[in-house]
Amino acid sequence: MGLKGKLIASIEVKCGGHLIHDIFHTNAHHVPTISRAFNRFEIHEGEIIKIGSIISWNYNDGGQNKFTKQIIEDIDPHKKSIRWKIIGGDVLEMYNSFTIAVACEPQWVTWTIEYEKKTEDTSEPLIELGIILDLNKDIEGHLVKN
Numbered sequence: 482m483g484l485k486g487k488l489i490a491s492i493e494v495k496c497g498g499h500l501i502h503d504i505f506h507t508n509a510h511h512v513p514t515i516s517r518a519f520n521r522f523e524i525h526e527g528e529i530i531k532i533g534s535i536i537s538w539n540y541n542d543g544g545q546n547k548f549t550k551q552i553i554e555d556i557d558p559h560k561k562s563i564r565w566k567i568i569g570g571d572v573l574e575m576y577n578s579f580t581i582a583v584a585c586e587p588q589w590v591t592w593t594i595e596y597e598k599k600t601e602d603t604s605e606p607l608i609e610l611g612i613i614l615d616l617n618k619d620i621e622g623h624l625v626k627n
Contacts, residue, residue: 537549
């Protein structure tokens with residue numbers, strides 16, 4: 482049927498992947514001041530950033546305000562990785578499940594999106610991947626500048 486899929490994108494970074502991991506692991510609340518697309522971060526349950534914490538983001542997708550609510554499923558400080566599962570928001574209108582993971586190496590950041598479409602006609606989440614890669618570029622630019 483082809484309803485499940487996975488998108489993986491690796492991007493080279495000048496600032497060091499560990500710094501990008503640190504932003505998401507301990508300073509996610511700064512993302513709205515760094516990013517052009519993400520404009521709000523909120524913790525609903527738990528704390529920055531612990532497994533089981535429930536967080537949300539407001540972001541701009543082509544001029545439309547969007548919302549995503551996520552639970553932190555996994556954090557590996559040694560591998561510099563974090564995995565978020567979407568539990569609410571706009572993305573779940575088109576997908577039954579949606580998980581985002583980031584793994585940071587010294588010069589590379591790899592983003593993985595795993596998803597299950599609601600219908601065969603649903604497109605792959607290339608727009609969502611683009612938003613994430615733009616976010617990565619915004620964070621890198623901020624870290625290199627500072």
